[in-house]
Amino acid sequence: MKEENINFFQKVYEVAKVIPYGRVTSYGAIAKYLGAARSARMVGWAMNGSHNMPEVPAHRVVNRKGLLTGKHHFDGTNLMQQLLESEGIEVVDNQIMEFEKYFWDPFIELK
DNA sequence: ATTCTGACGTGGG
């Protein structure tokens, strides 16, 4: 693992940690906020290593459509959805309802 | 070294 990626990981976690309760954001938004240095795919890849970090709410990060594409990476098949629903977010068929309403943009909130 | 695969995004139709 290269040094740059370590830094990239830290940045991703740093942004993810400040996502407010009951809000969500997208991989692309985070990647863009970080300068999109390695494209949005790397954000998802970075989340792979967030399992050891309880403070990183990976369930609040979805793709740009509000689809829970990464739910299979959680323990159960519906754990991610349950976590979101426990925060008051309605999820139907892996799709967040009123996604725009819950969307949290790092650019606007963090600046 | 080569090819495929993905927690993705954008742009054209």
Added chain:
DNA sequence: CCCCACGCCAGAA
């Protein structure tokens, strides 16, 4: 909104 092609970059085979 959907479908498709393309760009992206790190790992696995």
